Amino acid sequence: MASWGKLIAAVLSIVLFSSRLLRPRRERKVPRARERVLILGASSGIGRAIAHEYAARGARVCIVARREAELAKVLAECAALSPSRDGTTAFSEPADFACAEDMVRVRERVVQEWDGLDTLVVCAGVSALRPLMEVAGLQRLDGHRFAPAQADVEHIKHTVGVAQAALSGNYIGPLVSAVTFIPLLQASSAAPSVLLISSLAALVPPPTRSLYASTKAAAHMLFQVLAIEHPAVAFALAAPATVQGAFRASAIDGGPPREAALERALAPDAVARRCVRAVDRAERMVFVPAVYGRGAHLLYWICPAFVEWRARAKYRFVAE
Numbered sequence: 001m002a003s004w005g006k007l008i009a010a011v012l013s014i015v016l017f018s019s020r021l022l023r024p025r026r027e028r029k030v031p032r033a034r035e036r037v038l039i040l041g042a043s044s045g046i047g048r049a050i051a052h053e054y055a056a057r058g059a060r061v062c063i064v065a066r067r068e069a070e071l072a073k074v075l076a077e078c079a080a081l082s083p084s085r086d087g088t089t090a091f092s093e094p095a096d097f098a099c100a101e102d103m104v105r106v107r108e109r110v111v112q113e114w115d116g117l118d119t120l121v122v123c124a125g126v127s128a129l130r131p132l133m134e135v136a137g138l139q140r141l142d143g144h145r146f147a148p149a150q151a152d153v154e155h156i157k158h159t160v161g162v163a164q165a166a167l168s169g170n171y172i173g174p175l176v177s178a179v180t181f182i183p184l185l186q187a188s189s190a191a192p193s194v195l196l197i198s199s200l201a202a203l204v205p206p207p208t209r210s211l212y213a214s215t216k217a218a219a220h221m222l223f224q225v226l227a228i229e230h231p232a233v234a235f236a237l238a239a240p241a242t243v244q245g246a247f248r249a250s251a252i253d254g255g256p257p258r259e260a261a262l263e264r265a266l267a268p269d270a271v272a273r274r275c276v277r278a279v280d281r282a283e284r285m286v287f288v289p290a291v292y293g294r295g296a297h298l299l300y301w302i303c304p305a306f307v308e309w310r311a312r313a314k315y316r317f318v319a320e
């Protein structure tokens with residue numbers, strides 16, 4: 001009986017500890033209209049939609065990406081959505097988030113404009129869509145044989161080159177962002193927050209996505225560790241399933257999209273709304289959609305063969 005009591009007490013404390021009810025509302029410390037938000041990877045897709053969300057509620061927004069023309073369009077959209085009459089609460093800075101010089105320049109601009117930062121959104125990322133042997137240049141003949149039969153040095157070196165591009169876009173970028181901005185967040189915000197747009201693929205393995213999933217998983221774990229090392233900063237990690245947009249069109253390995261039912265993919269706006277809510281509520285881990293994502297994550301540990309079978313069907317992957 002006593003052990004049941006202990007178990008119930010332990011479960012209750014875990015629920016209460018993680019409960020939103022016990023967390024002070026961030027808005028009290030950082031009013032929404034004064035929030036200073038930096039979004040890395042905001043020229044399209046989810047980052048663009050997150051910029052819209054923050055601009056529409058009057059936050060001060062800095063958008064960053066490499067394509068200047070696309071950034072200019074998003075900046076105009078943010079100005080149109082802003083409740084501020086002159087629409088001057090947003091600015092843009094073209095930059096590569098994996099480049100230390102670029103990120104220091106962005107930080108200097110942010111300090112010059114706002115004298116600090118409240119929210120860092122790390123959204124930029126790159127896709128890679130081919131099975132690893134295909135990246136190497138080996139053609140699958142059947143379940144067991146490839147043509148050519150073995151990878152030579154050139155095949156292996158080519159694979160390493162593609163992996164380095166995936167690593168730069170999905171891991172080094174988030175790493176450089178963290179080192180550049182976490183001290184500024186801690187020094188200048190009453191409620192510093194970091195949002196990482198991770199991926200369900202970082203947690204549940206999808207076929208044909210070995211380079212994408214493994215590099216996203218590296219960033220996911222990096223930010224989970226940072227959350228422990230920086231308890232004063234609220235870290236939110238968002239793991240969306242497949243999202244509509246051009247993400248696959250710019251795959252670094254030139255691979256084709258393979259997903260069945262891409263038309264049922266999530267809308268970037270819906271993902272953005274959920275991510276912004278996660279930051280507001282200081283949620284740590286957000287699956288989008290919630291039941292599908294969390295369910296797949298849990299089921300993978302209970303019955304991996306079932307999840308792997310469903311993943312093969314989703315990505316139309318046949319190995320034999």
Ligand SMILES: NC(=O)c1ccc[n+]([C@@H]2O[C@H](COP(=O)([O-])OP(=O)(O)OC[C@H]3O[C@@H](n4cnc5c(N)ncnc54)[C@H](OP(=O)(O)O)[C@@H]3O)[C@@H](O)[C@H]2O)c1
Binds near residue numbers: 043064199242
């Ligand atoms: N689409 C999906 O199905 C899906 C699912 C789960 C998670 N995600 C994650 O969501 C994030 C956003 O993807 P999305 O669907 O919105 O794709 P997207 O429309 O292609 O957006 C990617 C953004 O990242 C920027 N970017 C890429 N590399 C960059 C770099 N080195 N420096 C600065 N900016 C860079 C791109 O801008 P520039 O090209 O102008 O630099 C663009 O603004 C990614 O991290 C992705 O892994 C996507």
